[in-house]
Amino acid sequence: MNADNQMKRIIIIGATSGIGRKMAEQYAAKGNIVGITGRRKELLDEIEKNFPGKIKTACFDVTASENIVKLSALIREIGGLDILVYSSGIGEPSKELDWQLDKATVDTNVNGFIEIANWSFNYLIKQGHGSMAVISSIAANRGNSWAPAYSASKAFQSNYFEALAIKAKRIKKDIGITCIEPGFVDTKMAKGNKRFWLVSLEKAAQQMITAIDRKKRKVYVSKRWWLVAKLMRWTPFWIYKKLG
Numbered sequence: 001m002n003a004d005n006q007m008k009r010i011i012i013i014g015a016t017s018g019i020g021r022k023m024a025e026q027y028a029a030k031g032n033i034v035g036i037t038g039r040r041k042e043l044l045d046e047i048e049k050n051f052p053g054k055i056k057t058a059c060f061d062v063t064a065s066e067n068i069v070k071l072s073a074l075i076r077e078i079g080g081l082d083i084l085v086y087s088s089g090i091g092e093p094s095k096e097l098d099w100q101l102d103k104a105t106v107d108t109n110v111n112g113f114i115e116i117a118n119w120s121f122n123y124l125i126k127q128g129h130g131s132m133a134v135i136s137s138i139a140a141n142r143g144n145s146w147a148p149a150y151s152a153s154k155a156f157q158s159n160y161f162e163a164l165a166i167k168a169k170r171i172k173k174d175i176g177i178t179c180i181e182p183g184f185v186d187t188k189m190a191k192g193n194k195r196f197w198l199v200s201l202e203k204a205a206q207q208m209i210t211a212i213d214r215k216k217r218k219v220y221v222s223k224r225w226w227l228v229a230k231l232m233r234w235t236p237f238w239i240y241k242k243l244g
């Protein structure tokens with residue numbers, strides 16, 4: 001059970017692997033009820049089996065027309081919604097500026113994201129309490145020539161969440177809106193041989209859960225990535241173009 005001794009009902013969009021899966025496992029191990037989603041049904045079934053009664057599943061593509069219907073059904077199945085985390089994401093390098101890859105990235109990281117974030121924000125506002133979080137990326141801070149659609153899609157997520165945080169404050173609703181910008185976390189998505197300050201999945205999930213509990217508006221994982229974010233933003237283009 002949580003420190004405040006309250007069982008929470010949590011949905012994680014994109015929890016068949018990586019960060020989403022680890023967060024779901026940690027939330028469930030603490031006694032919460034967790035609804036998880038993804039396209040790979042066999043993985044959803046495997047995770048549900050490991051946490052009987054604590055984890056429920058819904059198999060859907062965030063870009064599909066039935067996404068909100070399936071999400072609503074999962075919320076009913078777990079008995080409500082206290083926290084929603086959007087972790088679904090595509091992050092492949094697009095060296096040749098491949099259109100199919102750019103399109104898939106925007107479909108998932110922008111279109112699927114905004115449909116679910118918009119719906120969830122309105123759900124939580126109407127209910128009057130709760131939190132939502134997105135796993136954006138440090139890549140949100142600047143254009144990246146190796147993955148242009150990815151860095152642009154993450155800037156979209158971070159900006160949208162900043163706007164939602166202001167909106168919630170303006171209408172005086174105590175809704176937690178947490179934007180998480182990780183550096184490198186040890187999943188298959190963190191590719192390349194230039195990885196540094198790599199954070200273990202266990203530690204990354206713990207830090208993200210703590211930030212959401214504290215209703216932090218913006219958090220870097222690990223914390224030292226704050227410095228990279230600032231350097232990325234402050235570096236003039238004539239220097240940045242040699243790196244980005």
Ligand SMILES: NC(=O)c1ccc[n+]([C@@H]2O[C@H](COP(=O)([O-])OP(=O)(O)OC[C@H]3O[C@@H](n4cnc5c(N)ncnc54)[C@H](OP(=O)(O)O)[C@@H]3O)[C@@H](O)[C@H]2O)c1
Pocket residue numbers: 013014015016017018019020037038039040060061062063087088089090091108112135136137138181182183184185186187188189190
């Ligand atoms: N790992 C890092 O270093 C890092 C750094 C910064 C940010 N991030 C962000 O963290 C998030 C999670 O990434 P990860 O590293 O944990 O990678 P991952 O293991 O590949 O997880 C991605 C998750 O997204 C789901 N997903 C992808 N496309 C989907 C779609 N169209 N519909 C529904 N679900 C979809 C996948 O499930 P299915 O395939 O089963 O659908 C999977 O559960 C991503 O948004 C990523 O951009 C990661």
